[in-house]
Amino acid sequence: MSTAPELPLWAALVVSALMVIGAAIALIGSVGLIRLNSFYARVHAPTLGATLGVGSLLIGSMICFSVLQSRPVVHEVLIALFVTITTPITLVLLARASLHRDRVEGNPEVPKSDHASLDRHDG
């Protein structure tokens, strides 16, 4: 198959495994986007790719470039940090926007107020 950088065997094996695992996790997350049957359940799916999927690929990339350039290459940490901070922001914003829309439309799937289940427990 086409080109790939020349790594020692152990590094090639580790990097290959991490690549395939990360990609598979991202695929499972995206499949969940299709298979789960309500919007709020679907919001959980992309976090798989954004946590372990990205993490696994980034560790693979770090190992690959550290071996290739024979010095520690750690700037992938930036992407990891960036993704862990931004993914929750987008998902929470999206969930809140959706909750707001559902409440305005009177959709019975969502609780009418934040305290619905607490009030039920108290009373």
Add this chain to the structure above:
Amino acid sequence: MTAPLEVLILGWSLTFAQLLVGLAMACAACRILVGPRAQDRILGLDTFYVNAMLLLLTIGIRSGTTLYFEAALAIGLLGFSGTVALAKFLMRGEVIE
């Protein structure tokens, strides 16, 4: 002329990983097209961006240069700001108040 075993292993598994990420992008694209509601499409778009970032990372490893790193970071940034703007739009009906 045959490539050494290590290069073959890495090359094939990179191809496989790219195939998997490509399928993941197809799933996300499906959700963008099917919907049914606006928030589903935005969620699909966000996933599409994350998967595109992963694809860029695998391409970067195949090329053996760190050039693609900046591209991956940039696509992550674009995806973030795009999704936040769209979610804000859903919430209030306008992006900047």
Add this chain to the structure above:
Amino acid sequence: MNRASSLLRRVIPFPLLFLALLVMWLLLQQSLAPGHIVLGSLVALGATWAMTALDPEPVRLRRPAAMLRLALRVLVDVFRSNLAVGTIILRGNRHSDHAGFMTVQLDLRSEYGLAVLAIILTCTPGTLWVNHDPARGTLLLHVLDLVDEQSWIDLIKLRYERLLMEIFE
């Protein structure tokens, strides 16, 4: 001693932010050359001064040991919940019938602590932070596998909230 630290405060209003920005600059440049350190310090200094205009509430971080424990705990939980959610997705639709909303009463009041809790809960697949009511201190969550509500409450209150209160309050 005290005067020196107040002078440092005036030159670098947010030392942690300054350090983080400098490290980010050096990582982006992929070099530790003195020129990059000077340039990065200037950029970070400019950004921290710009930050004073926003006048954010000061962060008080304590107990580095607790921070490390929390980080390890979150890492383990991310692994575990990735596995759990992965199996739910692959096993098919009938499981997502258990998904639902739940409410937790939080004792944590620090804004920064709440922000970190939001990131932790949303980053672990299976739990999603939806809405927090600061007046009543209640948190609306969406959970993918809502079979035992009490176990999720225990997870949040005992595993995360206690440590976060140690760190931020």
